[in-house]
Amino acid sequence: MTTSAPIVAALLGPTGHQIDCDECFELLDRFVEQEVSGLDADASTPGMRNHLDGCPACREEHESLHALVLATDEDGDRG
Numbered sequence: 001m002t003t004s005a006p007i008v009a010a011l012l013g014p015t016g017h018q019i020d021c022d023e024c025f026e027l028l029d030r031f032v033e034q035e036v037s038g039l040d041a042d043a044s045t046p047g048m049r050n051h052l053d054g055c056p057a058c059r060e061e062h063e064s065l066h067a068l069v070l071a072t073d074e075d076g077d078r079g
Contacts, residue, residue: 018047018050018051019047019048019051020051021051021055021057021058024048024051024052024055024058025058025061027045027048028048028058028061028062028065029065030044030045031044031045031048031062032062032065032066032069033069035066036066036069036070036073
């Protein structure tokens with residue numbers, strides 16, 4: 001007999017603090033800056049990673065912003 005725990009967890013979604021899309025977009029700049037700086041962005045913005053894992057639109061925005069910040073760093077344009 002197999003366990004149904006992974007299926008139930010997937011259906012219930014993430015646990016812990018959760019944020020919505022509006023809060024995600026409000027906090028995304030700071031979150032990406034912390035990631036790029038090597039800080040613990042997940043600890044300082046609880047719920048962000050869960051939201052990004054479950055929301056394709058916000059995940060795409062995060063990936064785009066993250067790539068832009070990294071490219072800007074490589075070009076030496078950030079201060």
